[in-house]
Amino acid sequence: MSSNSQKKGFGATIWDYMTTVDHKKIAILYLISGGFFFLVGGVEAMMIRIQLMKAGNDFLSAGTYNEVLTMHGTTMIFLAAMPILLAFMNAVSPLQIGARDVAFPFLNSLGFWLFFFGGIFLNLSWFLGGAPDAGWTNYASLALASEGHGIDFYSLGLTISGFGTLIAGINFLVTIINMRAPGMTYMRMPLFTWTTFVASALILLAFPPLTVGIFFMVFDRLFGANFFDVTMGGNTIIWEHFFWIFGHPEVYILILPAFGIFSEIFAIFSRKRLFGYTALVFATILIGFYGFMVWAHHMFTVGLGPTANAVFALATMIIAVPTGIKIFNWLLTIWGGNISFTVPMIYAVAFIPSFVAGGVTGVMQAIAPLDYQLHDSYFIVAHFHYVIVGGVVLAILAGTHLYWPKMFGTMLSEKLGKWTFWFFFIGFHLTFFIQHFLGLMGMPRRVYTFGADQGWDLFNAISSAGALLMAIGVIILLVNVVMTVAKNERVGNDPWGDGRTLEWAIPSPPPFYNFAQTPLVRGLDPYWIEKMEGNKEGMVYAEPLGDIHMPNGSIIPFVISLGMFTAAFGAMYHMDGHAWALPVLIGGLAITFGSMLVRSLKDDLGFHVTKEELIADNERIQREARALEGGKKGGLK
């Protein structure tokens, strides 16, 4: 694995990805699996909208509908949005700070495989007796009453994938604190790296409450522990607290990296440095901080009393201030710029009104007494889809176009990208805008059907039509991906022409060791500074060319995760009294802990890329770049 440009057989490529510890390949793994789960969640969304297309529809039965809605939410949040954002974090943020890899490459791989096996485990529930059906929030009284193994799939699957996410978060924190190139001070870090940093801190602090809550749930279901069983002195509202102490920061774990991606896009495609960079950084930190102070606004109707409701209402309103600061700074970034409407920029420009609409309905719901009407109605469904689709998913689509060349060395078609955009964007507003009014007209969320006498028929039909447009948009994106991969037209370092940060200073995709020499950072937007000063070489370097120490690949992370995956089946079926379940549980854990032991006892010192190899590699890169320039006649702007 000394060079990623070598041609390999299919089996060897698969093995390479199974054992890789390279952040760029792990990014691709996250993108592919997150993308797969995004499609699964999308199919589930379409099933929901088909069922609600007209009053009294019988496309899905009541029980199946609850499974579909639960899996739609759980899949989209845990298995699609977060992993795809982790894909961009992996692909880009080590490059943005001029690092050779993340701080713990082995853990990076482990984090991915835990997420992957957790996600697979959760989705296998469809084939093994039924999916979870208590909503993605899994409120305890309903979860404990749920028959079959659906809820066990939920709790065990999320435990496993949650470990993976936690590991990823810790890894990025350490990486960003320790591995910045010389001159890359905190206040010169690109906004995407900043948001990765803050989101990682949120992961570190928010996932433990979820893990504790889910552990209680597992113990209640598997061993009758009665944490949440009211008849035995348990309390179900504790679950709601655990869930939302995690759940609200979770929303910011999703939206902050999205903000980061858009911040990069606004600067690149306006050819202008971010307006109010310092304010943007502090707004990010404040949003992360407040994110932990507001969880009870999801529980205004639980009956916590007026004091708690008033305090959490005011705390929630405060979040509007830093968010507003961000919006205005972005507007002032494009103000006076030179705006090029590429696909990523179109998404970014479309994000502003969509997210503002989602934000203002958020403030409306912060008004606790008003929320008594809006809570658990279609108004809230509209609100969180406006922030998650209008914020996070638009960022994911924008980021896919923006970083595709850096990850794969080819450009997605701009033309097809615009088609995807228009279908998706129009479909999105058509689907969700009208849902605000459905909520105000009294339609509760999570209903599998509605009567013709409720007056909701027309708006539901419109909403379903919008969903179809979104689906068409996503299909065009898939076509775009397939065509781009098939064409395989290579691009250079800075395919957008206006790259500002370090990732655009090296080849697309970068060599496995990233920077042959660690760059010296001389200010915010270091690559832009060098470009403006006419630096032909690309960057100034902080060290002479020398041997590079790199980690070896390893299959151990895969095996550790496989062991936990196996153990989860044993744990789940043990409660049914199957004789084979206990050995499977013990065997799975033995595989996991055994491979940890192997990892601890066996020294793996990595390998060195020698100076000579680097020089040879650099010549190859230069040659390829020249060929590219020649082929394009006049080259890139």
Place this chain on the structure above:
Amino acid sequence: MMKGPKKWRLFALMTTLLVFLSGCGREEISTLIPAGKVAQDQFNLLILSSIVMLFVIVVVTIIYVLAIVKFRRSKVGEDMIPEQVEGSARLEFIWTAIPIVLLLILAVPTVYATFDLADVTAMDAQDEEGVAENLTVNVTGKLYWWEFEYPEQEIRTAQELVVPTGERVYFNLIAADVKHSFWIPSVGGKLDVNPENVNTFYLEFDKESSELEEGVYFGKCAELCGPSHALMDFKVKTLNREDFDAWVAAMQEEQEAPTETLAQEGEALFGQDGLSCIACHAVNSAGAATGQGPNLTTFGDRTTIAGFMEHDEETLKNWIADPQQYKPGNLMPNAASLNNGEELSDQELNALAAYLMSLKVEE
């Protein structure tokens, strides 16, 4: 001096909005057509916050549209390199301060209404003779149906809440199984029905429901509670105080036995020597205990079967024969399982339907 015309303008704006919004939804269920003090307070907050938010949206839109129109590459030139502006402390201050002011405008009524709507101190108020001054209803959420107990009046009903207009009605809410949420959209916001604690709030009902097209307000369960969550509806009948008192008096009386032969046959089937429906469903309101199934004392007066279906004999017979088909996951056994595995004959179903439809306390 300016006060008059400004107020008038605001009023005009509110009215326009009101007209625009009242086109949305049915009077029986829409939060946009408030039918009581609580819903009205919440609607006012909706309008206030919408106006403030509309202001924010307009400001953002203006800057936004100007920016993307004025500074597009086709306009400013392919090679133009913009000035790399760092920021502006003054602007940062402005767009921090203005939102804070806007939020303060919202914060004051928010805090006031939060405490006002939670004020249930009058609930336990008694007059000199120890009689409660206000009506309290104990609501129990059960898997896909609602029970309403009037503790002071010692009566109990289900599925259709009957309340007087023009006064505060206090509610105690608790769930018998999983968590539910009690919501009458046009009368006021929801409150969760938890399995572990009693939640308390009040509502006010302004209008007699007989004026509505459907004759009742629609109530909903707003918390996912299982397969038939969507069908866990209830109805609300609002009567003026006089009619309400008459209704309570009728409920408190021993109900009369049916006179028709078919209904009498049905009564026998319903009873202990028949299918034992009565083991779960009480048919007397006064002093009845909490039921396994809904209390049916007022069944003939209701507007729906099982909370959401047409109120006619055909539907009723189908429902009795196979409740699972209509409300999946509910706890009512199908008729055959109570009849030693045999389906009920048409005659038996007709008798049961006739009997149930005869259960009335209203004229």
